[in-house]
Amino acid sequence: MNPARWLELRIRCPSRDPALLVETLLEAGGRAVWEEAGWQVSHLPDPEGPAAVEVVLAAVRAAFPDASDLEVDTRWQRQEDWAEYWKRGLEARRLTPRLVVTPSWITPATGPGDLVITLDPKMAFGNAEHGTTRGCLRLLDRTVGAGERILDVGTGSAILAIAAVLMGAEWVDALEADPLAIPAARENLISNGVADHVALSLARVTAADLQGMDPYDGVMANLETGFLRPLLPGLAVAVRAGGWLLLSGILAEEWEPLRGDVEATGLCLHEVDADGEWRSALLRRPPGRPAAVAV
Numbered sequence: 001m002n003p004a005r006w007l008e009l010r011i012r013c014p015s016r017d018p019a020l021l022v023e024t025l026l027e028a029g030g031r032a033v034w035e036e037a038g039w040q041v042s043h044l045p046d047p048e049g050p051a052a053v054e055v056v057l058a059a060v061r062a063a064f065p066d067a068s069d070l071e072v073d074t075r076w077q078r079q080e081d082w083a084e085y086w087k088r089g090l091e092a093r094r095l096t097p098r099l100v101v102t103p104s105w106i107t108p109a110t111g112p113g114d115l116v117i118t119l120d121p122k123m124a125f126g127n128a129e130h131g132t133t134r135g136c137l138r139l140l141d142r143t144v145g146a147g148e149r150i151l152d153v154g155t156g157s158a159i160l161a162i163a164a165v166l167m168g169a170e171w172v173d174a175l176e177a178d179p180l181a182i183p184a185a186r187e188n189l190i191s192n193g194v195a196d197h198v199a200l201s202l203a204r205v206t207a208a209d210l211q212g213m214d215p216y217d218g219v220m221a222n223l224e225t226g227f228l229r230p231l232l233p234g235l236a237v238a239v240r241a242g243g244w245l246l247l248s249g250i251l252a253e254e255w256e257p258l259r260g261d262v263e264a265t266g267l268c269l270h271e272v273d274a275d276g277e278w279r280s281a282l283l284r285r286p287p288g289r290p291a292a293v294a295v
């Protein structure tokens with residue numbers, strides 16, 4: 001059950017690595033974190049009282065004791081306000097010649113062969129209004145093969161898992177670390193008729209966890225760069241020979257520094273999708289190059 005209201009917590013600290021800010025918000029109890037005009041933003045379930053809020057704020061400030069440029073901002077967001085906020089301006093989006101994403105209150109214009117994902121705004125990351133999601137969906141539509149077995153790390157709303165099944169994947173293992181995102185993801189899987197092809201699990205994985213999995217035909221990870229970088233060795237090992245890896249959640253200025261780490265995994269960069277300030281990357285493991293155990 002979702003809380004009646006949320007604490008929106010925003011922090012900005014130019015002198016610190018944004019990945020540290022993301023980690024701090026998550027440790028404070030935040031949900032999915034996103035970047036907005038230099039701020040790292042997240043929502044926390046109602047901390048239940050001013051004293052509890054002060055404990056959260058004190059923990060955030062304590063994480064950067066020597067940062068004179070740390071800024072912290074909060075406001076309350078009612079659950080019903082959140083839903084109404086995201087309804088404003090939402091419309092059906094055609095992202096590829098055959099893929100349409102629409103909220104449930106709109107009937108989109110579609111034709112034979114179109115794939116339609118119906119997804120309402122919820123407190124779970126992942127809809128066609130964000131550049132990372134759009135980039136992933138465009139790359140997926142040129143990548144997913146019939147009968148493939150796919151891993152989705154950080155599934156959020158499960159939009160990528162839904163798309164993969166509609167595009168022909170036989171099975172998706174969808175992992176999500178946020179317990180409050182699981183009900184929305186499950187609802188989306190059911191409403192789009194793909195629940196029988198997706199295993200949704202509450203899990204926060206490490207590179208070591210990924211190395212212990214049987215390799216997949218495809219792996220998807222739409223995460224903040226601060227989370228992607230330490231997972232890269234495991235994500236790469238999780239891709240079978242001839243398979244593919246889709247990465248997103250990468251800001252334009254982060255792509256080149258990350259690119260070297262990506263290519264060091266032994267996968268070959270196939271395509272980069274640019275959507276405003278966001279980058280999504282598709283990599284492939286050459287057919288004759290099996291996954292090696294990451295160091």
